[in-house]
Amino acid sequence: MAGKTKEKKIVKTIKIDVDKCNGCRACEVICSAFHASPKYSSNNPARSRIRIIREPLRDIYVPVYAGEYTMAECAGRDKYTIDGKEYDECSFCRASCPSREEFKEPDSGLPLKCDMCEGEDEPLCVKWCLVDALTLEEREEEVEEQEEMEDLELGLESLADKFGIQTMMDTLARMSKDDKSK
């Protein structure tokens, strides 16, 4: 994958305070709008890179950010009990994995990952969460940087996992030929 370099960098993290979340899903709305193309042209919480696990009657409101894409389901499957209700470990998982629909584009099935709103001063979900359930934390750190995967790369990787790299290359070659003939 991408090369590694050591450099000083502002590390951005989003702090989640579940006690403050009121379950409004504004974060889902703006995240999906920001990632539409063209930007903001549409929105659809099912495409959001943050989602709210929301069970009002049990007072559970947990914002979860899309994390790594995994090509296989994990082996361990634990059960958690919160306030008398059992949850599958997957409920709170950040990964987009083959066993569930979360953090996948609803039509293509391609994985989604939070990119901290590349290019914006502030992550938009943080900006739109007026009740401060989400806050941005920045600190300067010397990090071994791993280049962030772009959306496209992420999607391609998942396709390669699914169909094999050779099939994909063949397909791409065919597609570009088709394109020229137009």
Place this chain on the structure above:
Amino acid sequence: MRYAETGFNLEVDLTRGNIEKVATDPRDTALYLGGLGTNAKILWDRVGPEVTPFSPENLLIFSAGLLCGTPATGCNRTILSTISPQTELMAFSMMGGFWAPELKYAGYDKVVLRGKSEKLVYLWIHNDTVEIRDASHLAGKGSVETAEMIRQELKQPKAQVAAIGLAGENRVYYASVEQGRSSASRGGIGAVMGDKRVKAIAVRGTKDINLAKPEEFITLCNDVLAYIKHREDNPIKGVMTILQGLGSPQEMKVHDEKWHTENFMWGNSRTRRKGFWNEEIEKAWTDTLEGSRTRLISCFNCPMKCGATISMPGVPTYMMKCFTKLTYTMAAYSDLDFGLRIAQKATEYGLDGFSTPQVMAFALELLEAGILKPDDFPGLPESNEDRFFYLLDMIVNREGIGDVLAKGTYWAAKEIGNGAEEYAHNTIKKHEQLPLKLSMLNPIYFLMYSVGEKINITQIEGQFPQAPFPKREHREKFCEDWIQVPHEKFKQYFIDWELRGENSIPYYPTVEMTCDIVEWQEMMHYIDDALGQCAGLSSFPLKPPYHIHNYPKFISAGAGIDMDEETLSDAAKRYRTLVRAVNIRRGMRREDDRPPENHWKKRFPELEEKLLDGYYQLKGWNKEGIPAKEALEKMGLGYVAEDFIQRGILTEDETADVQTETQTQ
């Protein structure tokens, strides 16, 4: 491509079990916007005056507002319209929560129910898959319970479910439709749903909502968010707590209930308890609220947290919205603990929190007065609180006298007779109102109460202060950043408004000013109900983030319909008139435009007539409150005029005794 709206309605014929996806005409959106506006058009076109509330021909429309599902903050209302069993007029109740945006994401703007199912059913809408499913196992279940059961059996934790409880199933005239933390309560919409044998509508959607001018729209949204923050940091001075900020009254946040408990009437709008609030009560009620409120919660895409989750020992958890906090408590002369407990049961039953407590108090007052007899209440418990629980069950199950009470105070009093009608003294157009009794008639409120066809004062009042501020300098200060006024003249109206003397109520604001003010406030509410915007961020509070100056931009950028302030006001006027027309065709007249019997101690009959005349004139209606031909034609409602003439409601050569030049601004 359609923007903001999906361009499709679901038409469900329950009699035949038929479901169709129908493309709508974008020209209708331009003329009537969405939500309430296009609902009114459908009811006008398809539900004649001969159709009774419980006939298969009555339609029940669940509509998302035009901008629901877009990023517009607080835009999440479902507008339900039908013919009300209680008023026999058009009912249009709204609910917040999460249902309307989900419907949009599933690809529909409205669900139109017609006919009647034989068995109890529920509807499951999942993007392009729509099914009518058996609901016999849900019969008698609570509304919250039903939503949970449906989510589980569908294995769809994210489905949004609007459901009725037993009250709706048994056609109690003030049955509500409940959904998450919200409900559509006024007008007995739940009874019509129950009559159609529909227990619930569950919806889940994962499609896109498109915007016409994305960058512009998001900029407008960001401005709204910034303004909300600004208002949070700058509460309005000199008004009571719940009026200082934004949101629908944040009753679940507020501990100080001095104002409501001492100014609203207790019982069935009977007794004003001046001096009720003291330290001891304040402490007890604060403890109750703190002890039962788990979390303040919001509707879709809104930060305002107007509702709360309530968990009390021995009572299932439920969600409460604003003023229901006090209605049961005050009807029963009890305490907050009782109020929150009984409200849980009433929510599961699916009942209107305004009407229900008053009907129960009314029944007990009739018993006390000897109009109803102990025989009417077999097994009536001793304790006051238990009596209310007992009555709740009687009404919802329609047992004995409960069967009569299930029709609301107006119809019940008629049926009971023997002087009962004097006790049904708090209705407008046959529907219970907030229990208020005030001293001096306030012209603005008089008009809003009288001509409001929404049957609820909080859904008409709003952006103009409820009373003058004592000092001129405070009023001037208030006007400094009052950007929401449609016209500068409103500032002068307010600045000159005094507590005492010549420029005080009832003769100030003058008839003309009053009409202007009412028209402005009413217009804002009607716009909200078409867009699906919560009144709590728009027409209801003072200085809200949405107003007549930015709304046209939201509509243009969002829906791609060219709008400016004038075209928007015209559209609002058009469907406001159409609502009126539906009701006029059903027999409503000037006689029906009046406030509850003894709402004010001091009345001014002559002034009241002048106010009505003035308002009708401004609207282009004749003396009977019937929209006149010229005005209708000017608004593009020529088809209404034709219908009126055909039915003899208007005459062909009637020159309306009104000035047709309707005054904007």
